[in-house]
Amino acid sequence: MSADADAPITQDVVTIPRALPEGPINLVGLTRAQLREVLVASGTPERQANMRVGQIWQWIYHWGVRDFDAMTNLAKSYRTQLAENFVIELPRVVSRQVSADGTRKYLVRIAGGHEVETVYIPEEGRGTLCISSQVGCTLTCSFCHTGTQKLVRNLTAAEIVGQVMVARDDLGEWPVPGRPKDETRLLSNIVLMGMGEPLYNFDNVRDAMKVVMDGEGIALSRRRITLSTSGVVPQIARAAEEIGCMLAVSFHATTNEVRDRLVPINRRWNIEELLDALRAYPRLSNSERITFEYVMLDGVNDSDEDARRLIRLIAGIPAKINLIPFNEWPGAPYRRSPEKRIRAFADIIYKAGYASPIRTPRGEDIMAACGQLKSATERARKSRREIEAEAGVTGLTSR
Numbered sequence: 001m002s003a004d005a006d007a008p009i010t011q012d013v014v015t016i017p018r019a020l021p022e023g024p025i026n027l028v029g030l031t032r033a034q035l036r037e038v039l040v041a042s043g044t045p046e047r048q049a050n051m052r053v054g055q056i057w058q059w060i061y062h063w064g065v066r067d068f069d070a071m072t073n074l075a076k077s078y079r080t081q082l083a084e085n086f087v088i089e090l091p092r093v094v095s096r097q098v099s100a101d102g103t104r105k106y107l108v109r110i111a112g113g114h115e116v117e118t119v120y121i122p123e124e125g126r127g128t129l130c131i132s133s134q135v136g137c138t139l140t141c142s143f144c145h146t147g148t149q150k151l152v153r154n155l156t157a158a159e160i161v162g163q164v165m166v167a168r169d170d171l172g173e174w175p176v177p178g179r180p181k182d183e184t185r186l187l188s189n190i191v192l193m194g195m196g197e198p199l200y201n202f203d204n205v206r207d208a209m210k211v212v213m214d215g216e217g218i219a220l221s222r223r224r225i226t227l228s229t230s231g232v233v234p235q236i237a238r239a240a241e242e243i244g245c246m247l248a249v250s251f252h253a254t255t256n257e258v259r260d261r262l263v264p265i266n267r268r269w270n271i272e273e274l275l276d277a278l279r280a281y282p283r284l285s286n287s288e289r290i291t292f293e294y295v296m297l298d299g300v301n302d303s304d305e306d307a308r309r310l311i312r313l314i315a316g317i318p319a320k321i322n323l324i325p326f327n328e329w330p331g332a333p334y335r336r337s338p339e340k341r342i343r344a345f346a347d348i349i350y351k352a353g354y355a356s357p358i359r360t361p362r363g364e365d366i367m368a369a370c371g372q373l374k375s376a377t378e379r380a381r382k383s384r385r386e387i388e389a390e391a392g393v394t395g396l397t398s399r
């Protein structure tokens, strides 16, 4: 690992303004309060503002309407006024791949020509959308493809909500007036497990989740949203209080020595500090269990001793342990643990009383599985030697 442990980890994130300084403002991703503010600023009378927010909100997030002219409960002149000042715009889907197992991967283009990936995973009677929160990631977990991408910027709330809307468009899941509501949702769950560290883009992630959870729109309950963090300890309590969604943590190791290498943020906030923050989470967020994600890396973190240590560490925390077979990517410095090893590890955890599902890799054939996301068009790339140096291994290149 070449990074200095004291260096600010968020350094290279470029913050861009919510709306472009010129031209119409995109209404997507604004909270209700922000929507009210921009409407008033553009001439909507104060006394009508709350009602207008409610109406426009429903059109955008309940009906999926993009054209102000279709907002038929608004006066024609008001619709024209809206169209002059605002747009309802989603990121553009530049490619859509469908895996043999039905997983869909969308490559979406956002302002500045950057691209991020969003993955839809269909399941029996439900479906999960894995969304990105940053272009790339400032953290450099040595087993993660996204961590090898150099260029990083935070996504705006519009770009985060936009990924959900893009998927609903593709799934044809906006209600149709007059047609009875279908209670089974194709997109029933969201996981913030795509590219980026959501807690390093806190405000935009929070605002976007508030929009998605709002009962008069997309209306996904907070229990159906899971935010995954590598362990940004000071933001965990805030996530509980201000978002209140389910929490997953990329734990991945049972000693600080190994976790320092796999999840370098551990040098900033170690296992003990992380566990303290996690212990407080369920009470603060009024949620049940925390998901501990654990990537299975051959010979690195997958011994019986690791499994037993893991149980000792998390004692007292309501938890589910999600074992993730390592998904390989070109140049990855690790191998996936053998299936037998993963099962033996899962068995120890299960016998200690924890649910220990082994995550089935989905969409591997289209590089859509956990940790494989990385915009193919993003040319700035770390060298293989840099990746190996960060992983603390050498010589794999010649294998």
Ligand code: SAH
Pocket (backbone or CB within 6 Å): 141, 143, 144, 145, 192, 193, 194, 195, 196, 197, 198, 228, 229, 230, 249, 250, 251, 293, 294, 295, 324, 325, 326, 327, 328, 329, 370, 371, 372
């Ligand atoms: N930055 C956040 C969320 C994105 S990563 C975080 O780290 O939690 C989502 C999950 O995929 C994390 O648990 C991550 O550790 C895991 N992951 C990353 N690369 C992987 C790979 N190559 N194989 C399997 N899981 C991986």
Ligand code: SF4
Pocket (backbone or CB within 6 Å): 137, 138, 139, 140, 141, 144, 145, 146, 147, 194, 195, 196, 197, 230, 250
């Ligand atoms: Fe970033 Fe998460 Fe990948 Fe680590 S695992 S590099 S925090 S996206």
